[in-house]
Amino acid sequence: MKLKIQAPRGTQDILPSKAPYWDMVETELMNLAQVSGFERLEIPTLEYTELFSRSVGEGTDVVQKEMFTFSDRGGRSLTLRPEGTAGVLRAVLQNGLLQNCPLPLKLCYLITCFRNERPQAGRLKEFHQFGVELFGSADPSADAELIFLAAKAFEKLGIPNIKLQLNSIGCTDCRAVYREALKAYFKPELSNMCDTCQQRFTQNPLRLLDCKNDSCAKVASKAPSIADYLCEECSAHFRRVCELLDCLGISYTCNPSMVRGLDYYNRTVFEFTSEDLGAQSAVCGGGRYDGLVESMGGPAQPALGFAIGLERLLSLWHLAHPEQGDGIRRRCQIYLAHRGDEAQKMAMKLALSLREKGVYAEFDSAGKSLKAQMKQADKLQAAYSCVIGEEEIKSGKAAVKNMESGESETLSLEKIAEPFSSLSRD
Numbered sequence: 001m002k003l004k005i006q007a008p009r010g011t012q013d014i015l016p017s018k019a020p021y022w023d024m025v026e027t028e029l030m031n032l033a034q035v036s037g038f039e040r041l042e043i044p045t046l047e048y049t050e051l052f053s054r055s056v057g058e059g060t061d062v063v064q065k066e067m068f069t070f071s072d073r074g075g076r077s078l079t080l081r082p083e084g085t086a087g088v089l090r091a092v093l094q095n096g097l098l099q100n101c102p103l104p105l106k107l108c109y110l111i112t113c114f115r116n117e118r119p120q121a122g123r124l125k126e127f128h129q130f131g132v133e134l135f136g137s138a139d140p141s142a143d144a145e146l147i148f149l150a151a152k153a154f155e156k157l158g159i160p161n162i163k164l165q166l167n168s169i170g171c172t173d174c175r176a177v178y179r180e181a182l183k184a185y186f187k188p189e190l191s192n193m194c195d196t197c198q199q200r201f202t203q204n205p206l207r208l209l210d211c212k213n214d215s216c217a218k219v220a221s222k223a224p225s226i227a228d229y230l231c232e233e234c235s236a237h238f239r240r241v242c243e244l245l246d247c248l249g250i251s252y253t254c255n256p257s258m259v260r261g262l263d264y265y266n267r268t269v270f271e272f273t274s275e276d277l278g279a280q281s282a283v284c285g286g287g288r289y290d291g292l293v294e295s296m297g298g299p300a301q302p303a304l305g306f307a308i309g310l311e312r313l314l315s316l317w318h319l320a321h322p323e324q325g326d327g328i329r330r331r332c333q334i335y336l337a338h339r340g341d342e343a344q345k346m347a348m349k350l351a352l353s354l355r356e357k358g359v360y361a362e363f364d365s366a367g368k369s370l371k372a373q374m375k376q377a378d379k380l381q382a383a384y385s386c387v388i389g390e391e392e393i394k395s396g397k398a399a400v401k402n403m404e405s406g407e408s409e410t411l412s413l414e415k416i417a418e419p420f421s422s423l424s425r426d
């Protein structure tokens with residue numbers, strides 16, 4: 001028996017019946033981004049591994065455990081991108097966009113990402129992100145602008161019950177003081193905490209606040225709060241972000257224990273979550289990464305961004321729109337059946353000319369019998385059908401049948417080639 005090859009676990013096909021939902025969501029997101037001044041950027045799926053270890057961070061789960069990494073023929077290490085920010089920044093620097101484009105530079109992208117995580121509901125090895133990145137503004141209004149954009153996206157798509165969690169993790173200066181305070185707090189508790197927390201204690205004590213393990217979370221709940229350690233500038237920045245969000249009518253919860261899993265962040269970090277997603281509740285994550293551009297060899301320019309996980313977004317969209325079903329087939333608008341060689345030419349010409357005018361017209365290009373062609377018209381849920389034979393070619397007229405009502409109307413072939421009133425351009 002031949003081996004039936006399946007898609008790797010944690011990856012999925014987007015079948016034609018689902019693709020229209022993807023088109024709709026992607027179009028909505030891109031329209032919103034573009035009307036907000038974000039221009040589309042395409043970046044490669046593959047990057048040199050050091051791009052991610054230097055930006056996302058050596059000590060993060062993403063870099064330590066989750067990357068798909070391999071060597072090219074020359075022995076150089078390549079990685080399938082686990083996220084978009086690093087690649088966008090690499091492209092910005094490599095192409096001199098910060099020097100050649102007006103600042104702030106605003107970019108958006110639709111990409112696939114790859115993380116070698118254990119698959120579970122809402123967690124895939126290959127998934128899709130829509131993201132935006134803004135370079136060249138340290139002002140809190142840029143934070144508010146981005147958060148507003150993400151909130152608008154959920155609103156436009158009619159997705160309820162999304163919660164915004166907001167925090168500031170300060171700058172390198174105040175975070176250094178906070179790290180020490182955290183270490184002093186966690187040190188005596190460490191023997192009762194999980195292995196991961198014990199490892200993180202030295203490398204990245206902020207991530208101890210993030211552990212899902214019950215006993216660790218209990219310890220973390222009483223840990224010192226970053227809010228008490230922010231320096232005056234970081235504190236003022238965060239206050240202003242909150243003030244601007246209030247003024248824009250965006251509700252949020254300040255969560256001082258929210259730290260993101262990627263190392264490049266400073267100051268504002270945020271996540272949009274939904275309880276409807278279960279354990280993997282984050283649908284969008286982002287924040288500032290003011291030091292990253294410079295640390296990656298670019299000019300000292302502040303930056304920030306966010307990414308929305310499209311699989312999670314679509315599952316929320318389906319929950320919010322049960323009336324839309326979970327599969328759509330595009331309906332054929334008119335099926336032009338034919339019998340005989342001359343009729344085939346005519347049906348083909350009519351169908352192709354209707355398509356040019358924006359009408360989805362179909363004809364048989366598989367040599368089916370007339371009976372099979374009519375079955376095909378049914379399968380394609382054609383709104384109209386029309387049979388063209390010798391008779392129709394001679395008279396220059398054919399009966400166009402409304403497949404739902406069964407009524408027919410005889411029209412000239414020229415008229416059929418025009419999108420007549422009932423054939424709308426959808």
Ligand code: HAM
Pocket residue numbers: 082083084085115117122123124125126127128129131132133262282283284285286287304305306307308309310311312
């Ligand atoms: P992230 O929080 O790692 O941030 O990912 C953003 C979103 O991608 C998550 O909120 C989630 O919806 C989705 N996501 C992440 N991992 C998976 C997975 N394994 N399966 C399905 N969906 C997933 C970033 O990636 C940052 N680059 C965001 C950013 C942009 N920060 C600044 N600019």
